[in-house]
Amino acid sequence: MFSKINGLLRMRRFWFGLTSSAAVGHQVSGCTLGSGLYDSMLAKFSGTVAAPLLASVLATLTPLADGLTRYVLHDLLGLPVGTSGSASSSVAGTPSSSATQFSQCRQHFPAGQPPMVPDSSNLRELCYSAFAVLHSGSHKTPVFVAERLNRATIAQAKGRQRTDRFFADARLPRAERAELADYQGSGYSRGHMAPAGDMASAEAMAQSFSLANMVPQNQAHNAGPWSQIEQDTRSYAQRAQGDVYVFTGPVYSGPIKTIGPNKVQVPSHLFKLVYDASTGRSWAHWQANAAGTRMSAPISYEELVRRSGIRFLPG
Incomplete structure (x- = not known):
């Protein structure tokens, strides 16, 4: 007491x-x-x-x-994390269905429909002002992060100063989240899934440094080909006639590797799906999370679905 x-x-x-x-x-x-x-x-x-x-x-x-x-x-x-406000959460171990329900931030998804994901435990939905995260308490990283970009948001994001103030999102239970200490001395960077460069407001910029939006990423890959993919995606959204939806996330295959006392899992690959809602055009980048990774040709949407097990787009 x-x-x-x-x-x-x-x-x-x-x-x-x-x-x-x-x-x-x-x-x-x-x-x-x-x-x-x-x-x-x-x-x-x-x-x-x-x-x-x-x-x-x-x-x-x-x-x-x-x-x-x-x-x-x-x-x-020591109170339980609730679901009021702008975030809705599945109860750990009992996801509501294979179709996740981001009821408070449907604007981040094509036609307001979140992706179809395989049944899993410890999945929680987090809404932010400029992106949405489906978070895995098992991996302590996102399953995917969803954004909606367009010409206006890219213009507003240009020249915005990074805050670089990383923080653990306390909406996630301690047992399911990464902490700052997990990345310290790990040899991996805190890799944004929704990039800071996409953020069109000061609030969105601050929120993008949530560790719920991060994965352990090879530094050379993060600063090299992955950074180029992020820049190319912004350039396309700036030229597009309407909204461009972007899904980014990690994939885990091969031997399990973790960092930090909370055992945050290190992904073997990263993906970024780009979908132009005006034209129906889509493509995906698939990159090994490694120093020697180079830019490679995009893969098709259906190939990404096959590799990731997630159906991102409606219909």
Whole structure:
């Protein structure tokens, strides 16, 4: 009990320091400390000596709350991660169906329809302002990341300064997510799946540095052919007549390799599917996650479906 009281006191001091910090830029839009969360916390601690202190802390925090507040409170108090706000989550081990349901961010998907994925455990859906992530708690990396690009978003993204403030998304349970320490000294870069260069707003830029949007990537590959693929994709979206949908993600084959104390899995390959909704044209890049990888000819959509097991496009 006293440890929880101490945690609440630390949380109160932490928050007042945080509100003046640039870390607030990591908030995820639409998630606020609403009355439901407030009531659930009070109910959890009702009848204990901590209840009055908790009420005081929450009363202080609520007017200042944003998405990050909610995640900090979850972590410090040990509460379960909810699905309110802009993210919907499958219960770990019991995905709702093979068709995932990103009900709060359908704008990131063609015709508003998320991909069809094979049944699996520990899958969670995360919505961000400029992209959506289906996250695997088993691999502690994305299954895929979805974006919608067009001429306007590319123009807005040009010249935007990178924040480079990486963070662990606390919507994910600790046991299912990567932490900053996992990448330190690993020899791998934190490879964006939705690139920072695609982000059309300061909020989107900050959110793109979530570790839920990262995989352990060979540094030479990340800075070389993969960077070129990202630039080519932006160039195409800038020329396109309408929306271009991009799906990016890792593939795991061969011996399992992990990094860090949380055993974040290292992918053997990465893919990027580009789909022009105006023309119906699509193609996919398939790259080995290795230093010697070179640019190669794209593969077809159907070939990507065969290799990945995911049907990305509707119909």
